[in-house]
Amino acid sequence: MWARLRVYIHPRRRVNYHSFSVARQLKCTYRMPTYKLTYFDSRGSAEFIRLVFAAAGQPFEDVRLTREEWADFKPKAQFGSLPALEVDGRQFGESVAIANYVARELGFFGKTARDELIINQTVQLMQELKSNAIPIFMEQNEVNKAELGKKFLEETVPRYMDYAKRILEENTTGYYVGSSLTLADLAVYDVAFNLEFRHPGILDKYPVIKAHSETVLTNPKVKAYVDARKPTPL
């Protein structure tokens, strides 16, 4: 268990106190940073970041580019890719780096170094599962595409769902670490949602993961966000 006191001194000399009681004692005010998340008009690799903002009730500018707008934005994107996050005007890239940062800043990254290891591990596994699906989308030949899709559903998905289940069951609370929502839960929920969205009924094969998705949706802020979000095919 980590007991931690963190005092953040902003480079621009404003003082942010992450512990509210410390802030009160020191009579300083907390200044909320502004977040702007730029991605395409889809869930894709930005959605687990949006879910963290939603769970935290943190307002953010949700910029969704059309393909034409992306052509204009691309030279301005740090690493030629999306999502990109601007925090107080400075831009960062790489979805996992952004998700980790937002989760840490908003309190969804666990309490201990061990928690963070488990969260990172879970997030990386979900990234691997998603990256296994990319060759299916890229394949032009319909016969090969069908074969890759079959292998993905019959081998890859069960394997990663088993990993996700085992990590979850090592903790006994229904959450990945501790006894409340973290980035790990949101990353697994996002993958499970997309699997069920593309293959209705598939989660019945993975009852522990299905039950975990239901646990995630007991969070009223996440539920409200998911219910209200714009439906997109990806």
Place this chain on the structure above:
Amino acid sequence: MWARLRVYIHPRRRVNYHSFSVARQLKCTYRMPTYKLTYFDSRGSAEFIRLVFAAAGQPFEDVRLTREEWADFKPKAQFGSLPALEVDGRQFGESVAIANYVARELGFFGKTARDELIINQTVQLMQELKSNAIPIFMEQNEVNKAELGKKFLEETVPRYMDYAKRILEENTTGYYVGSSLTLADLAVYDVAFNLEFRHPGILDKYPVIKAHSETVLTNPKVKAYVDARKPTPL
């Protein structure tokens, strides 16, 4: 700038104080965890983790499996893959999750949440670059293999070396964050080493990255480790 006081209470009731002066005041002893890193007999995706241990002067058990031993170990590997890290007997997987954890525990993960974002971003970019090389190794057809290899060296590598250069130059110290070595430096160094190892002279095209590698090697512990490490083809 974060000012941080971290007190770790070990689950097994031993009290570890990460701040030595606190430990002294409280008359407690610091117990070093034991680390066992299992991988193949190569640098591969374990080397940036080994480099963190080296930079920290942290002893660890460096287990290198033969293909035959891997067949035996595989069912015991958490996620069917290597590297795997055991900390005080508990096993974790996923190279980036392990690297982040070890870097955090040993003081190579920056000081602020912003530092961590930049480190994560840099590490993810290097992972992407490495994953772009995998299809070349997988390709069986020699003509296609040569074509993929050419594209990798002429398009992918310059693009990612430019990203690595830009992040480095946003900081003015010669290091990726702050003014000392972090996981970001070691991850970029590891990639640069492998590029130069496979394509001698290639780093001359990327003088900022080459100079950065030299900066990393000014660390006597890293230099001693690199000079003494077992040469392997990968």
